[in-house]
Amino acid sequence: MRHAEFPDGPLVVVQQRRCLLVLGEQELIDLLRRDPDLWRAALQRGKALERARLARERAKQEVRRRADAL
Incomplete structure (x- = not known):
């Protein structure tokens, strides 16, 4: 199993119950556009x-x- 390469730019981290998702900002935008x-x-x-x-x-x-007025 190869290690994943990290995209350039900001990362978006999504914690789920059984896993951790890490997407590049542009990757997330591309998915949402669909x-x-x-x-x-x-x-x-x-x-x-x-x-x-x-x-x-x-x-x-x-x-x-x-409080300051008191």
């Missing part, structure tokens, strides 16, 4: 996670602001 619905769903999930992260960050800042 399935536009999956691409769209992945973008929507990413946007939802980013909105939730920003909302948590704003809430923490508000708590700090109120």
Whole structure:
């Protein structure tokens, strides 16, 4: 069995229960281009996670602001 060669550029690591997948960024983009619905769903999930992260960050800042006002 030969060792796999690593692609140039950023790597995307996906941990699954029984294995670890490592794809080059361009390899992942090429795979997603074959399935536009999956691409769209992945973008929507990413946007939802980013909105939730920003909302948590704003809430923490508000708590700090109120604590400093006391």
